Amino acid sequence: MASAVPGCDWRQIPVTTRFGTGSPTSTHEISGLERIQVAATHDELTGLDNRRHMITLLGEHITRRSRGGPGFAVALADIDFFKNVNDTHGHRVGDEALMTFAHLARAQLRSTDIVARWGGEEFLLLLPETNPPGDPHTAIERLRGALAAASASAHVPELRIAFSTGLTRYIDGEPIDDMIERADRALYAAKDAGRNRTVAA
Numbered sequence: 632m633a634s635a636v637p638g639c640d641w642r643q644i645p646v647t648t649r650f651g652t653g654s655p656t657s658t659h660e661i662s663g664l665e666r667i668q669v670a671a672t673h674d675e676l677t678g679l680d681n682r683r684h685m686i687t688l689l690g691e692h693i694t695r696r697s698r699g700g701p702g703f704a705v706a707l708a709d710i711d712f713f714k715n716v717n718d719t720h721g722h723r724v725g726d727e728a729l730m731t732f733a734h735l736a737r738a739q740l741r742s743t744d745i746v747a748r749w750g751g752e753e754f755l756l757l758l759p760e761t762n763p764p765g766d767p768h769t770a771i772e773r774l775r776g777a778l779a780a781a782s783a784s785a786h787v788p789e790l791r792i793a794f795s796t797g798l799t800r801y802i803d804g805e806p807i808d809d810m811i812e813r814a815d816r817a818l819y820a821a822k823d824a825g826r827n828r829t830v831a832a
C-alpha cells in the first residue's frame with residue numbers, strides 16, 4: 632500500500648490523529664510536514680484518500696500490472712438519494728452519513744482494497760486481485776449489508792443509507808480515464824435500474 636512517507640501507513644493512523652484533532656493520548660505524533668502531506672492526499676471529512684491521491688495510486692497499480700503484477704477492479708459507489716438526507720435532516724447529518732460510509736467501507740473491505748472519496752457522495756473503491764482471489768461483488772455486497780444494518784447518524788438512529796455501484800476491471804494498456812468512464816456508465820445503469828445494486832461493465 633502506497634504511503635507518502637516511507638514506513639508510515641496513513642491508514643493505520645486514526646483519522647482524528649491524522650488531522651491533529653486527536654486526544655493528547657493519541658499514540659502517533661505527526662510532524663508539520665506529515666500533516667501537510669496528509670492534508671494534500673486525504674479528504675478532510677472522511678479521512679479517506681482524496682481523488683488526486685487515488686489517481687496516483689491507480690497509476691501505481693497500472694505500472695505494477697504492466698510489470699506482471701496483479702490486475703484489479705474499480706467500483707464507483709454513489710450514495711442513493713443523498714440530497715434527501717441533507718434536505719430532511721440537515722448537512723451535519725449528511726456529513727455523518729458520509730463518515731459512516733467511509734468507516735464501514737474500510738471495515739468491510741479487504742486490507743488490500745483502497746477506498747477514496749471521489750467527490751461529494753461518490754467513492755472509488757480500488758479492489759486488487761488477491762491470492763486466493765476475492766470476489767469484488769462479494770466485498771461490495773458485504774458493505775451493502777453492513778450499511779443496511781447500521782445507523783448512518785448518531786443524531787438520527789433510524790437513518791440508513793444505500794448506494795449504487797458501477798464495477799469494472801482494468802483492461803491492460805487502457806488509460807485510467809477509459810476505466811473510470813466505464814465504471815461511471817455502469818453506475819448510472821445501476822441508478823437507472825432502481826439503485827441499491829451493482830452493475831458490472
Ligand SMILES: Nc1nc2c(ncn2[C@@H]2O[C@H](COP(=O)(O)OP(=O)(O)OP(=O)(O)O)[C@@H](O)[C@H]2O)c(=O)[nH]1
Pocket residue numbers: 676709710711712713714715717721722723724725726729750751752822826
Ligand atoms: N452533507 C454533505 N452533503 C454533500 C457533500 N457533498 C455533496 N453533498 C450533497 O450530495 C447531494 C447529491 O445529490 P444528487 O447529486 O442529487 O444525488 P442523490 O440525491 O444522491 O440522488 P441519486 O444519486 O440519483 O440517488 C447534494 O445535495 C449535495 O449537496 C458533503 O460533503 N456533505
